[in-house]
Amino acid sequence: xxxxxxxxxxxxxxxxxxxxxxxxxxxxxxxxxxxxxxxxxxxxxxxxxxxxxxxxxxxxxxxxxxxxxxxxxxxxxxxxxxxxxxxxxxxxxxxxxxxxxxxxxxxxxxx
Amino acid sequence: xxxxxxxxxxxxxxxxxxxxxxxxxxxxxxxxxxxxxxxxxxxxxxxxxxxxxxxxxxxxxxxxxxxxxxxxxxxxxxxxxxxxxxxxxxxxxxxxxxxxxxxxxxxxxxxxx
Numbered sequence: 001x002x003x004x005x006x007x008x009x010x011x012x013x014x015x016x017x018x019x020x021x022x023x024x025x026x027x028x029x030x031x032x033x034x035x036x037x038x039x040x041x042x043x044x045x046x047x048x049x050x051x052x053x054x055x056x057x058x059x060x061x062x063x064x065x066x067x068x069x070x071x072x073x074x075x076x077x078x079x080x081x082x083x084x085x086x087x088x089x090x091x092x093x094x095x096x097x098x099x100x101x102x103x104x105x106x107x108x109x110x111x
Numbered sequence: 112x113x114x115x116x117x118x119x120x121x122x123x124x125x126x127x128x129x130x131x132x133x134x135x136x137x138x139x140x141x142x143x144x145x146x147x148x149x150x151x152x153x154x155x156x157x158x159x160x161x162x163x164x165x166x167x168x169x170x171x172x173x174x175x176x177x178x179x180x181x182x183x184x185x186x187x188x189x190x191x192x193x194x195x196x197x198x199x200x201x202x203x204x205x206x207x208x209x210x211x212x213x214x215x216x217x218x219x220x221x222x223x224x
Contacts, residue, residue: 032211032212034212041199041218042217042218043201043215043216043217043218044154044201044215045215046212046214049212087153087154089212098144098146098156098159098169098203098213099205099212099213101153101154102153103151103152103153104153
């Protein structure tokens with residue numbers, strides 16, 4: 001089983017749609033969780049951290065289910081500018097080692 | 112602050128040539144990382160340095176060497192480039208505290224002919 005698994009997509013949605021991405025991770029001792037966004041030919045950038053209580057940042061909502069080892073990202077009212085690849089990222093228990101990245105889910109929002 | 116910088120942005124090499132990719136961060140971070148990203152493969156860790164003076168292998172270290180020159184700089188060297196090393200290389204850094212996230216440089220696009 002891969003350490004972090006995501007549906008690669010692509011997800012093709014119209015503007016204004018709500019879209020959800022899911023991610024599972026294999027290491028139950030993982031401590032920190034993130035969603036990154038990567039635009040074509042650019043570096044990955046942090047979109048938001050994911051907390052056990054769930055967290056929201058504008059149109060974006062992230063959820064963590066530790067029991068199921070499952071992370072989700074919900075995007076409401078999709079914009080053209082949301083078109084990108086979304087990477088699910090997990091941090092091992094200890095610090096100083098690298099984050100573990102999923103392969104990403106591609107989103108394409110059309111007008 | 113520039114964050115994480117990488118040079119060069121683009122490079123074309125012939126098989127067997129050597130080169131060094133440079134990375135520097137000005138955020139006083141303890142940990143630094145080198146990844147490669149290939150289509151359909153996601154980000155794969157090549158080497159990392161948890162702190163100044165230490166380096167460790169990641170998932171795909173073969174064909175690469177690294178040097179943590181000081182706290183700011185972490186270089187990646189290809190001693191004898193191969194076409195399989197054609198990729199986009201990203202450097203990243205991390206403060207080293209629990210829950211902290213990584214910051215990436217803009218990447219180096221390398222083509223080995």
